[in-house]
Amino acid sequence: MDNKLEKHQSKIFVNNMVESSIRIGLLFVLVVWTYDIIKPFIIPVLWGAIIAVALMPLTMKLERALNGKRGLAATILALLGITLLVAPFVIVSGSIYEAVARMTEVLQEGNVKLPGPTPRVAEIPLIGDKLYDVWALFSLNLESAMQKYLPEIKGAVSAFAGLLGSSLASLVMFIISLLIAAGFMAHAEAMSKAVQNVSVRIVGKHGEEWANLIAATIRSVLLGVVGVAFIQSLLVGSAFFIFGVPAAGLLTLLVFIFGIAQLPATLVGLPVIAYVFSVQDTTPATIFAVWVIVAGLSDNVLKPMLMGRGVSIPMPVILFGAIGGMITAGIIGLFLGAVILAIWYELFNTWLKLEQFGPEDISAGDKAQAEASSK
Missing domain, CATH: 1.20.1440 (de novo design (two linked rop proteins))
Structure with missing residues (x-):
């Protein structure tokens, strides 16, 4: 009799283990698939939430000035932020474009004449002598200097091109994040309540x-x-x-x-x-x-x-x-x-x-939940 009971309990244990493994495996696959789907949106949504939290006090002040129009206040702040981002980017890009265009024009004309270094350059601590020699070489014989430092020049150009591409991608990401932040700010109360509920559920x-x-x-x-x-x-x-x-x-x-x-x-x-x-x-x-x-x-x-x-x-x-x-x-x-x-x-x-807390610090809700789960 005891042997049959033991076999029955063992069979139940194995069945529970297999069923639990299948459930955990399916849940793991679902989590991985979900992460792959939302991965491109994690950074802009997270950054948008951070911007929304930071700008929320300003949004509320602007809302009062606009007679309670929260959506309009959030939209104005988002557009202002986009303007503040795009304007400096355009200025910097224009400055870089003009410099590159001028350099290309001068190189095509073949009349490149760089001013030579002054004696003050050599007096700069640590790097003065080396800087003076490199500058003098470029001013006296540009072609020879370009050939000598060609690997360094190629590396610098490649790094600069990569920086420009990264900057443009970051600008687009910032704009998307600001638009997301505007949505969060327009529905701040609902978002805040949801975050607090999740926080209480996780932390207690x-x-x-x-x-x-x-x-x-x-x-x-x-x-x-x-x-x-x-x-x-x-x-x-x-x-x-x-x-x-x-x-x-x-x-x-x-x-x-x-x-x-x-x-x-x-x-x-x-x-x-x-x-x-x-x-x-x-x-x-x-x-x-x-x-x-x-x-x-x-x-x-x-x-x-x-x-x-x-x-x-x-x-x-x-x-x-x-x-x-x-x-x-x-x-x-x-x-x-x-x-x-x-x-x-x-x-x-x-x-x-x-402080470490004991059973007396457990809230009434936690006690009720513990009692319900024990039944």
């Missing part, structure tokens, strides 16, 4: 608190990192354009990228300052140097003003997030990586501060 009684922390972190990082980088690039870039620095648009974009990656803007500004001192008089060059250095250090004043409301993210966290995001998702990853890593940092710190 602290879910709503964590959802609010995520929103505060997003606003803090976007204002304190992306906002500061944008303002700083405008300040430094205006000096580049006013003093007629070649490729000013591209250098301004580089300052913006450095700012998001939490790298000093002076890394871009100092070589430009050295160039301006080599080609202009002392007085305008000194004014330019002071302007660029002060603008490059402006983040030390702007970050405490814009980095928000008790959320303090260490700079290494932002740096690793920005660099890792850029490696993973290109230029848009600079923004996305910094925000996501900052969110995880804040959530981890909050989790560490939570």
Whole structure:
């Protein structure tokens, strides 16, 4: 009798194992297929949600000014954001196109005459002598210099072409994300309630608190990192354009990228300052140097003003997030990586501060659910 019961229980166990394996396998296949389908939309939707959270306070203010028209307020902000993205891109692209067109025209004419370096170039620390020799070679014998440095020139052109292609793709991604953000902002209440419900379901009684922390972190990082980088690039870039620095648009974009990656803007500004001192008089060059250095250090004043409301993210966290995001998702990853890593940092710190809770801390709903599941 016991032997028959044991065989019966063993058969039931095997049947349950096989059935569970089939269910888990089918669920795994469904998850993989679903991920492959939604993979192209993950980054723009995620970035759109982040933008919506950051702009929601501004949307509500604009909504009140428009007599409660939330959809119109969200649309205006999205169109304004697209304009702010497209206009600098057009300016930078126009600057690059003009430079390339002029260079091509000069090369076709065959009358290429580069000005030689001044003795001040050789006095630049560390790189002065090498820079002077390379510059002198290009100014005296361009054909020989091109042949000597042909592999380096090809590599630089290929990298530059790749950067332009990535920038255009990122611009399109930003536009799509802004349109998605407008949709999220227009239906903010429903989206917020859904996020809070999911958070409570996943985290428990602290879910709503964590959802609010995520929103505060997003606003803090976007204002304190992306906002500061944008303002700083405008300040430094205006000096580049006013003093007629070649490729000013591209250098301004580089300052913006450095700012998001939490790298000093002076890394871009100092070589430009050295160039301006080599080609202009002392007085305008000194004014330019002071302007660029002060603008490059402006983040030390702007970050405490814009980095928000008790959320303090260490700079290494932002740096690793920005660099890792850029490696993973290109230029848009600079923004996305910094925000996501900052969110995880804040959530981890909050989790560490939570006290351990016992059975008496379980909510009434959790108790009821536990009792129902035990029946």
